[in-house]
Each structure stands twice: as structure tokens, then as C-alpha cells.
Amino acid sequence: MPEVLDDNTRTQLGEILKELPETVKLVFFGQKPESPSCAQQRTILQEIAEVSDKVRVERYDFVKDRDKALEYGIDKIPATAVVTDRDYGIRFYGLTMGYEFSSLVEAMVLVSTGRSGLPEDFSALVGRIKQPVHIEVMTTLT
Amino acid sequence: MASDHIRADMVDASEFSTLSQKYNVSGVPKTIINGSQFIEGTQPIDRLFLEILKVVHPEEFEKLKSEVRAARGGRRVRNPNPEHIYEVAIVGGGPAAMSAGVYAARKELDTLMIAQEIGGQVNYTASIDNYLGLPGIGGKELTEMFREHVERYPIAQALGDEVVSIRRDEEHYVVTLKKGVGYRAHSVIYCSGKEYRRLGIPREEQFIGRGIAFCATCDAPLYKDRRVAVVGGGNSAFTAARDLVNFASEIYLIHRRDEFTADPALIRQVSKAGNVKILTNRVVRDILGQEKFEGIRIRPSGDGPGEDLKVDGMFLEIGLIPNSDPVREMVQLNEKGEVRINHRNETNLPGFFAAGDVTDVFEKQICIAVGDGAKAALAAHEYLLEHQLTQSKVKVGDAWE
Numbered sequence: 292m293p294e295v296l297d298d299n300t301r302t303q304l305g306e307i308l309k310e311l312p313e314t315v316k317l318v319f320f321g322q323k324p325e326s327p328s329c330a331q332q333r334t335i336l337q338e339i340a341e342v343s344d345k346v347r348v349e350r351y352d353f354v355k356d357r358d359k360a361l362e363y364g365i366d367k368i369p370a371t372a373v374v375t376d377r378d379y380g381i382r383f384y385g386l387t388m389g390y391e392f393s394s395l396v397e398a399m400v401l402v403s404t405g406r407s408g409l410p411e412d413f414s415a416l417v418g419r420i421k422q423p424v425h426i427e428v429m430t431t432l433t
Numbered sequence: 434m435a436s437d438h439i440r441a442d443m444v445d446a447s448e449f450s451t452l453s454q455k456y457n458v459s460g461v462p463k464t465i466i467n468g469s470q471f472i473e474g475t476q477p478i479d480r481l482f483l484e485i486l487k488v489v490h491p492e493e494f495e496k497l498k499s500e501v502r503a504a505r506g507g508r509r510v511r512n513p514n515p516e517h518i519y520e521v522a523i524v525g526g527g528p529a530a531m532s533a534g535v536y537a538a539r540k541e542l543d544t545l546m547i548a549q550e551i552g553g554q555v556n557y558t559a560s561i562d563n564y565l566g567l568p569g570i571g572g573k574e575l576t577e578m579f580r581e582h583v584e585r586y587p588i589a590q591a592l593g594d595e596v597v598s599i600r601r602d603e604e605h606y607v608v609t610l611k612k613g614v615g616y617r618a619h620s621v622i623y624c625s626g627k628e629y630r631r632l633g634i635p636r637e638e639q640f641i642g643r644g645i646a647f648c649a650t651c652d653a654p655l656y657k658d659r660r661v662a663v664v665g666g667g668n669s670a671f672t673a674a675r676d677l678v679n680f681a682s683e684i685y686l687i688h689r690r691d692e693f694t695a696d697p698a699l700i701r702q703v704s705k706a707g708n709v710k711i712l713t714n715r716v717v718r719d720i721l722g723q724e725k726f727e728g729i730r731i732r733p734s735g736d737g738p739g740e741d742l743k744v745d746g747m748f749l750e751i752g753l754i755p756n757s758d759p760v761r762e763m764v765q766l767n768e769k770g771e772v773r774i775n776h777r778n779e780t781n782l783p784g785f786f787a788a789g790d791v792t793d794v795f796e797k798q799i800c801i802a803v804g805d806g807a808k809a810a811l812a813a814h815e816y817l818l819e820h821q822l823t824q825s826k827v828k829v830g831d832a833w834e
């Protein structure tokens with residue numbers, strides 16, 4: 292598999308990830324035999340992990356590691372869960388390229404710092420939410 | 434991350450085309466909340482939280498909205514006063530009651546609305562296709578529009594408690610609530626609608642909302658990857674099963690007969706789903722579990738050995754019954770327990786009117802409840818005028834409205 296991230300991106304990424312207060316785990320779910328998109332997503336994650344020792348990749352098979360898939364609530368692949376010791380429930384389904392690459396990096400920074408990045412005055416509104424909520428954002432890579 | 438209750442998926446729409454089709458994605462980003470509420474495009478974050486609140490805690494959302502409306506001056510609702518004698522008390526908060534509220538207020542009647550909950554059955558309806566001029570409107574959305582309309586008028590509202598009895602004193606009607614408060618009025622418009630029939634098995638009430646549910650449209654997402662039972666054999670049972678197909682891992686449709694009354698197309702659609710098992714000639718006998726709902730015990734309809742079914746939830750779709758208990762002793766009901774009315778929405782008691790699903794009106798629909806609510810309020814107005822029981826200055830008919 293050819294390299295996905297160019298040198299420029301690697302350098303920039305290195306700068307950002309260096310600052311991470313807590314190690315980020317990218318939990319990847321694919322399946323053997325590997326589909327092209329699974330292979331590509333796996334490569335992207337590996338390349339991110341190569342840039343910084345603050346990032347670790349864990350790989351699972353959607354079928355063989357069904358328990359793990361259930362634990363992370365994964366229902367389709369390729370899937371990437373962005374977690375630290377804590378799981379804030381952030382998942383990426385499909386390839387994290389293009390625009391979604393920035394979203395992934397942003398998510399890594401957010402979970403690592405443990406801050407949502409929302410203004411303070413939202414806490415009252417957010418505090419009113421007391422039941423499980425599942426948000427799905429449908430995006431495309433461009 | 435702002436809340437422990439929220440999980441978020443970023444989904445590449447082109448990679449997962451089936452899901453995109455299911456959510457009808459035609460532009461991105463598109464945000465889906467709990468599989469049901471859709472937001473197109475990028476939205477300010479406060480809008481997103483409001484939408485979330487609307488989906489998961491409609492009551493909180495309503496509260497927030499009425500706070501906002503009151504602050505803007507568009508809401509003129511008054512507090513109820515047990516000392517006061519109202520000209521008309523409207524019982525109910527569904528379409529019939531809200532329509533009656535608008536018409537009573539426009540006749541400048543001194544009006545009190547007493548309801549357990551605003552919206553009634555409309556809140557249980559995902560999408561309504563037969564309300565004139567608003568095809569495809571969401572049930573909650575329609576309730577909100579009704580509510581905003583009626584709350585523009587200075588009527589008093591007593592919400593959140595249940596009417597347990599209504600009786601007639603010498604001069605007026607006394608409406609007594611569960612918590613003990615009583616309200617008085619010269620006339621009553623009774624619009625308490627219908628509610629879901631229960632099975633009548635032990636501990637049923639205790640588990641309502643904690644394993645027993647009625648509204649699959651509302652609660653299906655809560656049963657993601659879980660096993661559920663749906664009880665009933667009509668359209669509502671099959672619609673519930675269909676709503677659950679995309680969420681639940683296994684669905685048992687339990688019916689006490691071996692023939693269904695649901696539409697054949699719906700039956701076919703549901704029977705085809707791989708995760709639906711249909712169990713006919715079975716009745717639910719018991720609930721399993723002490724504190725937690727763990728399943729049900731079912732038995733063949735005739736007789737035979739019981740069988741335990743481990744399920745995480747049970748939807749009761751066995752029809753609706755009129756909420757006429759509080760007036761059972763006082764007004765004439767038909768054999769179904771519906772309040773008998775004439776074409777002026779009068780009952781056998783002077784000054785006591787009724788409208789909507791609780792009555793024996795032909796067919797139960799939102800538009801019919803709305804129409805009858807209006808008629809009942811106009812008839813009540815006329816009654817109050819005739820008996821000189823109103824200060825209302827409006828003497829003419831409503832012909833031009």
C-alpha cells in the first residue's frame with residue numbers, strides 16, 4: 292500500500308500531536324479478506340501513529356473480534372473509534388481522508404484534552420440531556 | 434463530549450450507501466439524531482442541541498420554548514385558580530381540546546384548560562399525511578403548532594395532573610384532580626381522548642415506561658440490538674413491528690388469534706423481515722423479573738403449558754380505549770364506553786359538551802377532533818349566553834371566521 296500522507300502533512304501533524312496531553316488510541320475495525328477501503332483506512336491510521344508516540348493503533352477483526360465490536364458499538368466497517376482511557380463515543384465510519392482527515396485530527400485533540408471545545412454557557416442546555424443520544428453525521432470526503 | 438449521554442458517528446456517505454439511502458442523504462453534511470430527526474447542512478451548535486433536546490426530552494424542550502415565548506410576549510397563558518368559577522373548563526390537551534380552546538378564547542370566554550399532557554395521541558404519531566395543508570408533518574411538530582396557537586390567548590392552564598372525577602354542584606361543575614385540587618366552571622368541554630389498552634396482567638402498570646411501551650415510533654431506537662415483543666394483530670401492531678425491524682435484534686409478534694386484521698401489504702412486509710417471529714394463538718400471562726423487566730410468560734390461547742420468552746421490552750398494540758372513567762357515573766356512554774353526543778356536541782347533561790376521540794363521533798381523526806372541538810366551544814358559548822352565564826361580549830355567530 293503506497294503512503295497516504297505526504298511529508299508536509301506529516302510535519303504539520305507531528306506538530307499538533309506532539310502537544311497531546313494524553314495518549315490517543317485509534318481502535319480500528321476491519322475484516323479479512325481486507326476490502327480496499329479497509330486497507331486504506333488501516334494504512335492512514337498506521338501512518339498517523341508513526342508520526343507521534345502519543346498515538347496508538349489497535350486493530351480488530353469485525354467478525355472474529357465480535358466482542359470488541361460490541362464493546363465499541365461498531366456496526367459497520369471500516370470503523371475507527373477515537374478514545375483515550377475514556378471513551379467519549381466518537382466513531383468514524385469509512386475513510387478519514389480529505390475533509391474528514393481534519394475532523395479525525397480534531398477529534399484526537401478533543402479526546403486527548405478531554406474538552407469538548409464548546410462555550411461555557413452550553414452546559415445548562417447540555418445538562419438537560421439525560422438520555423442516550425446517537426448522532427450520525429453523514430459526510431463525504433470532499 | 435459535552436455530555437456522557439451523547440455518542441457521535443462520522444459516516445462517509447459514499448462508503449455506506451445503504452445507510453445513506455435509508456436516511457435519504459442528498460446533500461452533506463446531514464445529521465441524524467437517534468435515527469429519526471434530520472438536520473440538513475451545517476448548523477450552529479445551539480441548534481443541534483435544541484434538536485437533540487426535542488428528540489430525547491420533548492418536555493424539557495417545550496419548557497424551554499415556552500420560557501422563550503413568554504419572554505417574547507407571544508404566550509399569554511394564565512395560572513389556574515381553584516377559587517375562581519370559570520365560564521368553561523376544557524378537559525384534555527389533544528387536538529379537540531386545543532381547538533376548543535382557540536374557539537372559546539376567541540369568544541372571550543373565561544376559559545380553563547385541564548390536561549395531563551399537551552398533544553395527546555398526536556405525540557405518538559411520527560408523521561401525519563392526512564391533515565389538510567400539512568402533508569407529512571411530524572406529530573410533535575403539529576402539537577407544537579397547535580399549542581403555540583392556543584397559547585396566544587389568555588386562557589388558564591392546569592397541566593400535569595389527571596382529572597379523576599367531574600360532578601355537578603347546584604350551580605356549576607366541579608372538576609377534581611388526582612392531587613386533590615378542584616376547579617369550578619359553568620360548563621365543561623370534555624376532550625380526554627383515548628389511550629392504549631392494557632393487557633390486564635399483574636404488575637403491568639409498574640413496568641410501563643420501564644419495559645412496557647406503546648409507541649414504537651418513539652421508542653424503537655431504545656431497543657437497538659435488543660429482543661422485543663409486540664402484542665397485537667392489527668395495523669398498529671404490524672406498524673410497530675415494522676418500526677422495530679431496523680433496530681431490534683429479534684421481534685416476537687404475539688397475537689391471541691391466528692388471523693390478523695392488519696392490511697395484507699403490511700403483514701407481508703413484516704413477515705419478510707428476517708428478525709421477526711410471529712407467534713399466533715398465544716396470550717401474555719405474566720411479566721418476568723422483579724425490579725427489572727426481563728421478559729414475559731406466554732401461553733397458548735386455549736390452554737396449555739406456559740413458555741418464558743426472554744425479551745427486553747414489550748410493545749402493547751391491542752387497541753385504544755376512551756378515557757371516560759371520570760364521567761362514567763354522570764353522562765351517557767355507549768357500549769364502547771364513549772360519551773354519547775349529538776351534532777352540537779351536547780351530551781345528555783346541560784352545559785356538558787364533549788369532543789374528539791372520547792365521544793361516539795363517527796371516525797377518530799385529528800381533523801375530526803379539531804372540527805368537533807370547535808363545534809363544542811361554539812355550542813358551549815351559545816349555552817352560556819342563553820343561560821346568562823357569560824360576560825362574553827361576543828353575541829354574533831362565527832360565520833365569518
Ligand SMILES: Cc1cc2nc3c(=O)[nH]c(=O)nc-3n(C[C@H](O)[C@H](O)[C@H](O)COP(=O)(O)OP(=O)(O)OC[C@H]3O[C@@H](n4cnc5c(N)ncnc54)[C@H](O)[C@@H]3O)c2cc1C
Binds near residue numbers: 528552553564596628
Ligand atoms: C399511533 C397513532 C397514529 C395516528 N395517526 C393519525 C393520522 O395519521 N391522522 C389522523 O388524523 N389521526 C391519527 N391518529 C388519531 C388521532 O391522533 C386522534 O384521533 C386524535 O389525537 C384525537 O384527539 P383528541 O383531542 O380527541 O384526543 P387525544 O389526542 O387522545 O388527547 C387526549 C388528551 O386528554 C388528556 N387526558 C386524558 N385523560 C385525562 C384525564 N383524566 N385528565 C386530564 N387530562 C386527560 C391527554 O393528556 C390528552 O392531552 C393516530 C393515533 C395513533 C395512536
